[in-house]
Amino acid sequence: MNSIRWRNITTQLREQKIGIAAIAVLVLFVIAAALAFLSKYDPNQIVVLDRLKPPDSNHWFGTDDYGRDYLARALYGGRISLSVGFLSMVISVTLGMTVGTISGYFGGWVDNLLMRSVDVLMAIPSFFLMLILNAYMKPGIGTIIVIIGALSWMGIARIVRAETLSVKEREYVLYARVSGQSKIRIIIKHIIPNIMPTIIVSATINIASAILMESSLSFLGLGVKQPNSSWGSMLNDAQSFISEAPYLAIIPGVFILLTVLSFNFLGDIFRVAFEPKANKR
Amino acid sequence: MRRYILRRVGQAVPLLLFISIISFALIKLAPGDPVLSFVTPNMGAEDVERIRQNLGLDKPVYVQYLLWLKNVLSGDLGYSIVNHRPVMEQILGRLPATVGLMGAGLLLSLLISIPLSMYAGSRKNRPIDRILSLFSYIGISIPSFWFGIMLIYLFAVKLHWLPSMGMRTVGSDSILDIIKHGILPVTVLLYMNVSVYMRYIRSNTISQLEEDYVQIQYAYGSTTGTVLWKHVFKNVLLPVITILGMSLPELIAGAFITESVFSWPGMGSLGITAVYGLDYPIIMGITMLSSIMLVVGNLVADILYGVVDPRIKTMG
Numbered sequence: 346m347n348s349i350r351w352r353n354i355t356t357q358l359r360e361q362k363i364g365i366a367a368i369a370v371l372v373l374f375v376i377a378a379a380l381a382f383l384s385k386y387d388p389n390q391i392v393v394l395d396r397l398k399p400p401d402s403n404h405w406f407g408t409d410d411y412g413r414d415y416l417a418r419a420l421y422g423g424r425i426s427l428s429v430g431f432l433s434m435v436i437s438v439t440l441g442m443t444v445g446t447i448s449g450y451f452g453g454w455v456d457n458l459l460m461r462s463v464d465v466l467m468a469i470p471s472f473f474l475m476l477i478l479n480a481y482m483k484p485g486i487g488t489i490i491v492i493i494g495a496l497s498w499m500g501i502a503r504i505v506r507a508e509t510l511s512v513k514e515r516e517y518v519l520y521a522r523v524s525g526q527s528k529i530r531i532i533i534k535h536i537i538p539n540i541m542p543t544i545i546v547s548a549t550i551n552i553a554s555a556i557l558m559e560s561s562l563s564f565l566g567l568g569v570k571q572p573n574s575s576w577g578s579m580l581n582d583a584q585s586f587i588s589e590a591p592y593l594a595i596i597p598g599v600f601i602l603l604t605v606l607s608f609n610f611l612g613d614i615f616r617v618a619f620e621p622k623a624n625k626r
Numbered sequence: 627m628r629r630y631i632l633r634r635v636g637q638a639v640p641l642l643l644f645i646s647i648i649s650f651a652l653i654k655l656a657p658g659d660p661v662l663s664f665v666t667p668n669m670g671a672e673d674v675e676r677i678r679q680n681l682g683l684d685k686p687v688y689v690q691y692l693l694w695l696k697n698v699l700s701g702d703l704g705y706s707i708v709n710h711r712p713v714m715e716q717i718l719g720r721l722p723a724t725v726g727l728m729g730a731g732l733l734l735s736l737l738i739s740i741p742l743s744m745y746a747g748s749r750k751n752r753p754i755d756r757i758l759s760l761f762s763y764i765g766i767s768i769p770s771f772w773f774g775i776m777l778i779y780l781f782a783v784k785l786h787w788l789p790s791m792g793m794r795t796v797g798s799d800s801i802l803d804i805i806k807h808g809i810l811p812v813t814v815l816l817y818m819n820v821s822v823y824m825r826y827i828r829s830n831t832i833s834q835l836e837e838d839y840v841q842i843q844y845a846y847g848s849t850t851g852t853v854l855w856k857h858v859f860k861n862v863l864l865p866v867i868t869i870l871g872m873s874l875p876e877l878i879a880g881a882f883i884t885e886s887v888f889s890w891p892g893m894g895s896l897g898i899t900a901v902y903g904l905d906y907p908i909i910m911g912i913t914m915l916s917s918i919m920l921v922v923g924n925l926v927a928d929i930l931y932g933v934v935d936p937r938i939k940t941m942g
Contacts, residue, residue: 465644468924469917470878473897477652477909480901557769561883564771565898580772587775588783598772606767 350542353618364614367607374604378424386414388421389572397590406596409579410586418574419596425575426601429490430556436494437555438501438548445505446532446540450513460506463499471496475558479567489568493558501547508540515539542619546612553608560601576601630932638925645917646698649910650691656906698914704907708900713911717893723793724881724892727808731815732877736866738816739823744854744862746824747831758824765821770880774814774887781810791889811888818880819873826869827862834858864935871927878916 358364381388386404391411400407406415448459478492512518513536521531537544560577562568569575574582576597583593678684685693697704703713746758782790789795793807834840835858843853878894885894893912900908 461640465641465648468641468645468921469648469913470920473878473882473913473916476882476898476901477913480904481655553767557767560769561771564769565883565886567901577769580769580775584775587779591779591783594772594775594779598769598776601769601772602764602767605769606763609763609767 350619354615357614357618361610361614363610367610367614370603370607371611374423374600375427377420378427381417381420381424384414384417384420386417388413388417388574390414397586397593399590400592407590407592409582409593410590415593415596418579419576419600422574422576422579422597423600423604425486425569425573426556426559426577427604429486429493429559429569429575430552430604432490433493433497433555433559434548434552436491437498437551438544440494440498441501441547442505442537442544444498445502446509446536448502449506449509450528450532450536456506459502463502466496467499472558472561475562476565476567479562484570486569486573489559489562493555493562497551497555497558501544501551504543504547505540508543509536512536512539542615546616546619549608549612549615553605553612556601556605556608627932631929634925634928634932638921641921642918645914645921646695647691649914649917650694652910652913653694653906654687654690656904703911703914706900706905706908708903708905708908713907716896716908717911717915720891720893720896723890724885724894726804727811727815727885727890727892728877728881730808730812731819732870734812735816735819735823739820740827740859740862740866742820743824743827744831744858747828748835748850748854750832755828759828762821762824765817766825768817770814770818771883771887773817774810774884777810777813778887793891807888807890811884811890814884814887815877815880819877822873823866823869826865830862830865831858834861864931867927867931867934871924874920874923878920 358368391413392408393411395404395408397410398404398408400415404414404416406419409415409418444459444463448456475492475496478496479488482488482492518531518535521535526534559568559575560580563570563575563577564581566578566581569578571578579597580594583590583597586593701714703717705712706716742758746755749755778790781788788809789807790810794803795807831854835853839857840853843857848856881892882894882897884890885892886898889895893915896908897912899905900912
C-alpha cells in the first residue's frame with residue numbers, strides 16, 4: 346500500500362459523498378455496539394408489564410414481547426452481527442489468500458488440485474450447506490463464524506490466484522527468485538503486499554455478505570440462538586408480532602440494510618480508487 | 627463444436643462424483659444409527675440385523691457408497707426418517723412449485739433488467755442512472771427475508787391486497803389464485819436478481835458503447851435507440867448467459883429463504899423443514915439435486931455461450 350493509493354481513496358471519497366456517509370454509519374454502529382454497556386437497560390431483563398410497548402421517550406425503540414428494552418437489544422445484537430461479520434471475513438480472507446497465492450505461485454498439480462477443490466465447493470449451494478452444518482454441529486457463535494468463514498473463501502481464492510499469476514511474472518519477483526529466496530518468503534514478502542488492494546476490496550465486500558448470511562441463518566433459527574441475539578435472530582422473533590408490533594421487525598432490518606449497504610459502497614469506492622481503469626465505468 | 631461440448635461434459639462428471647461423495651458423507655456422518663429409522667417397536671435383534679444387511683451397513687464404507695450410488699442412479703434416494711415416505715417422491719412432489727417460482731422470477735428479471743440497465747448505461751452518471759444504481763445497491767444489500775416480511779406487512783397485513791403465505795387458498799384450484807399467492811415471493815426474487823444483473827449489464831453496455839462499431843453507426847446517422855437495440859443489445863446478451871450461470875447458487879439460496887418466509891410449498895421449504903427435523907435422507911437428496919442443478923446449469927450456460935459466440939470454441 347503506497348501513498349498514491351491512499352490519496353486515490355481520499356480523492357474518491359471527496360467525489361463520492363456517499364462514501365463518507367457509509368464510513369460515518371459504520372463508525373457510529375461500531376461505537377454504539379462497543380458502548381452498548383452504557384445503556385440504562387439490561388437487554389435480557391424481562392418486564393412483563395412493559396410487553397410490546399411502542400417506541401416512546403423512555404424506550405426509544407419500544408419493548409419486545411418479553412418487555413425487554415429493544416434499543417439495548419439492538420445494540421447488543423449489533424455487537425454480535427458486526428463481530429460475526431468481521432471474524433468470518435478474517436477466516437475467509439486468510440483461507441482465500443493462502444489458497445489463491447499458493448495455487449497461483451506454485452502452479453502445476455498443486456494449482457490443479459486446489460482449483461478443482463474450489464470448483465467442487467462452489468458447486469454445492471453453500472447456503473444450504475451452512476444450514477446443514479449448523480444443524481449438525483454444536484450451536485454457538487463460534488460455530489457460525491467458522492461455518493460462514495469456511496464456506497465463503499472460494500471466490501477470493503480465484504481472484505487472488507489470477508492476480509498472483511500476473512504479479513509473479515514481474516521483474517522484482519523474478520529477481521527475488523534468482524537471488525535464492527524461498528517460495529514462501531517470496532509469497533509473503535513480494536506477492537501479498539502487491540495484491541493487497543484486491544484483498545482489501547474483497548474483504549470489504551466479504552463482510553457485507555457474511556453479515557447477510559449470519560442474519561439469514563439466524564432468521565431461520567439456525568444461527569445465533571437465545572440467550573444471545575443478533576439482528577437476524579431479532580427478526581426471527583419479530584416475525585410473529587408483525588401485525589401488533591411492526592417496529593420490532595423494521596428496526597433490526599434497517600440496521601442490517603444500512604450496515605451491508607455501507608460495506609458494499611465502501612468496497613466499490615476502494616475498487617475504483619485502486620484500479621484507475623475502473624474509474625470510467 | 628462437438629469436441630467443445632464433450633470436453634465440458636467431461637469436466638462435469640468428476641464434479642458430480644465428488645458431490646455424490648459429499649452427499650453420502652452427509653448421511654454417514656449424521657449422528658445416530660441409520661438402521662434405527664427402520665426399526666419398529668415389535669422387532670427383535672435378528673430383524674434389526676437383517677435390515678442392517680439389507681442396507682449393506684455391515685460392509686466396508688466404499689461398498690456402502692457404491693451400493694448407495696447404484697440406488698441413487700436408479701432414482702432411489704431412500705426414505706425420510708420422519709414420515710418414512712420415499713425421498714424422491716417427496717422432492718419431485720415439491721419440484722413444480724419451486725420451478726414455477728424460480729422460473730417466473732428468472733424470466734421476469736431478465737425482461738426487466740436488460741432494458742433497464744441498457745437504458746441506465748446509455749445515460750451514464752445522469753440522474754436516472756444514479757437513481758437506478760442506488761436502487762440496485764439497496765437490492766444487493768437488503769436481507770431478502772426482511773424485504774419479504776416488509777412486503778407481507780404492507781400488502782397482506784395493512785392493505786389486505788394479497789395473501790401472505792402458501793401457494794393456494796384452501797378449496798381453490800384456479801391459476802389466478804396461484805398467481806396471487808406468487809406475486810409477493812416473485813417480487814422478492816425479482817428485486818434480488820434485477821439488482822445483481824443490472825450491475826453487470828450496465829457496465830457491459832457502457833463498454834460496448836465505447837466500441838468502434840458503435841461510433842461507425844453514429845457516423846452513419848443512427849439514433850441512440852437504434853444503436854442500443856439493434857447492435858449493442860446482441861453483444862450485451864452474451865454475458866447475460868454467464869451471469870445466469872453464475873447467479874444460480876444465489877437463486878437456489880434465495881429459494882430456500884423466500885420459500886420459508888412465504889411458506890411456499892417448494893423444495894426450499896422442504897429442505898429447511900428437513901434441517902429442523904434432522905431428516906438426513908431428505909437433506910442429502912436436496913443437496914444432491916440442487917448441486918446437480920448448479921452443475922448442469924453452468925454446463926448449459928457454457929455450451930450456450932460456445933454456440934452463441936463462435937470465438938469461444940477455439941479457446942481453452
